[in-house]
Amino acid sequence: MSLGLSLNNARIDYASHTLFRDLSARLDAGSWTALLGRSGCGKSSLLRLLAGLEMPDHHTLELTTDDGKPLAGRVAWMAQQDLLLPWRRVLDNLCLGDDLHRRPRDTERARELLAAVGLEGREQAWPDALSGGQRQRVALARTLYQQAPVVMMDEPFSAVDAITRLELHDLASRLLDGRTVLMVTHDPLEALRLADQLLVLRPGRDSQQGAVLDCLPGLSPPRPVPLDLPALQQAQSELITRLRDGEETP
Numbered sequence: 001m002s003l004g005l006s007l008n009n010a011r012i013d014y015a016s017h018t019l020f021r022d023l024s025a026r027l028d029a030g031s032w033t034a035l036l037g038r039s040g041c042g043k044s045s046l047l048r049l050l051a052g053l054e055m056p057d058h059h060t061l062e063l064t065t066d067d068g069k070p071l072a073g074r075v076a077w078m079a080q081q082d083l084l085l086p087w088r089r090v091l092d093n094l095c096l097g098d099d100l101h102r103r104p105r106d107t108e109r110a111r112e113l114l115a116a117v118g119l120e121g122r123e124q125a126w127p128d129a130l131s132g133g134q135r136q137r138v139a140l141a142r143t144l145y146q147q148a149p150v151v152m153m154d155e156p157f158s159a160v161d162a163i164t165r166l167e168l169h170d171l172a173s174r175l176l177d178g179r180t181v182l183m184v185t186h187d188p189l190e191a192l193r194l195a196d197q198l199l200v201l202r203p204g205r206d207s208q209q210g211a212v213l214d215c216l217p218g219l220s221p222p223r224p225v226p227l228d229l230p231a232l233q234q235a236q237s238e239l240i241t242r243l244r245d246g247e248e249t250p
């Protein structure tokens with residue numbers, strides 16, 4: 001199910017403004033990359049471009065997959081808003097893709113995934129009857145149900161409280177194991193706990209440039225990285241400095 005990706009010379013221009021250019025990164029099969037940068041630097045635009053959701057008028061993208069086949073149809077998407085359809089019950093939301101494509105549902109798998117995210121017995125609930133954290137769990141289960149080798153997530157855990165977020169980190173880290181994940185986040189700690197590498201968009205002279213960094217160089221802690229690991233605090237502090245100051249690539 002794993003699939004590696006190589007991104008080369010990505011560039012997006014909106015009107016006369018270059019959002020970023022010369023952006024290259026390698027996403028190893030089964031690895032997790034966190035995409036960070038100041039607000040408005042183009043994280044979501046890059047994610048949407050890679051996912052094929054939006055093709056700006058002026059863009060460049062050399063995207064190759066390890067198996068040489070197109071990426072289209074092999075990406076699952078998870079957003080900050082859970083995007084659950086309020087008129088469909090939880091189980092029906094999970095199986096929406098099957099219904100749209102007139103494929104048979106795998107109801108047993110859908111139930112197993114709901115159980116895995118702690119929502120056993122809530123299959124027939126309406127989304128409105130769930131808390132924000134529960135809805136995001138449904139969104140995670142729906143992402144997993146798609147069985148896509150590549151998962152792109154745009155601030156997937158930012159709308160829930162701190163403790164729920166930590167619980168979702170545990171769940172996502174375990175359940176997304178083996179997928180190639182690219183996740184936009186504003187939270188340096190979240191990035192460092194979940195990801196193998198960071199892709200940091202930072203200001204260049206006339207556009208945004210990207211730097212690819214290891215999360216915790218020389219260490220191989222379990223994921224999510226334990227909150228009390230001293231190296232995590234240090235790395236968080238350094239990452240905040242890098243984001244604030246827009247440092248040049250080392």
Ligand SMILES: Nc1ncnc2c1ncn2[C@@H]1O[C@H](COP(=O)(O)OP(=O)(O)OP(=O)(O)O)[C@@H](O)[C@H]1O
Binds near residue numbers: 037
């Ligand atoms: N379709 C579009 N047409 C024109 N400009 C756009 C379009 N989409 C995004 N932009 C602009 O591109 C810039 C980057 O937007 P984007 O949402 O990618 O940034 P971001 O880094 O994800 O921001 P945030 O962290 O605040 O979510 C913004 O200035 C935005 O207004």
